[in-house]
Amino acid sequence: MSLLRMVGRPMLASMFVAGGLHALRRPGDLVPAAEPVVRAVAERVAVLPDSTEQLVRLNGAVHVVGGALLGLGRCPRLAALALAATLVPTTLAAHRYWEAQDPSDRAQQRIHFLKNLSMMGGLLIAADDTGSAPSLLWRGRHAAHDLRHDAHLVRRSVRATARPAATAGGVRARLGV
Incomplete structure (x- = not known):
């Protein structure tokens, strides 16, 4: 494994592990922001639980497990895909800058939205990275x-x-x- 992969994967994964642990420990903090997105997703995907708190915890668990796998280099392509898939609803729930009224809050949410977008780009690159193996x-x-x-x-x-x-x-x- 190259030095860049050995250092870069844990760096990319750290945000997901930290955020996932927060979602697992204190899902109530995230439920109000997640509610609009959870309702829309739960209507389309019948397998998911109806409870917003359970979905926040499930998303947090995926972030912790996927981040740990990516950081350790175990099934990194699958872990990166799982994280990228769960990052979409997370971003749409937490960083709805277009709904913010206060200009400074709007600017802050836009920065976080773009940060998540760039993290998704990194995850997609990691999902495509074969580690120099065919x-x-x-x-x-x-x-x-x-x-x-x-x-x-x-x-x-x-x-x-x-x-x-x-x-x-x-x-x-x-x-x-």
Whole structure:
């Protein structure tokens, strides 16, 4: 693992672990801001619990687990995708700068909104990072290419040896050997 990955992943993950722990310990602090987004998401996704507090805790748990996995480099691509997916409703719930009336509050919320947007960009880059190892898609394509190449070589070698073998068999048959 490169030094940049070893240092960068925990740095990116730290915000999620800290925020997730806060959501798990004190979900009541976040419920009022999350309520409008939770209602909209819960209507569309029947699997989710109806309670806003439970969803805040669930989101916090995903942030803690995903952040820990990303920071430790365990399943970092999956962890980054999970964090990116949960960052969308988190950002929409907590940083609705377009609804703020006070100009300083609006500016502050816009900064936090853009910060979360940039974190999402980092997570998407982390989700695409294969750690210098070929991706499964690349490995599958090259394995298929290698199989086609091997099949072509087998077909050519069979054709190259079949004609002389048939000729030798015919000669043997005429000679009665």
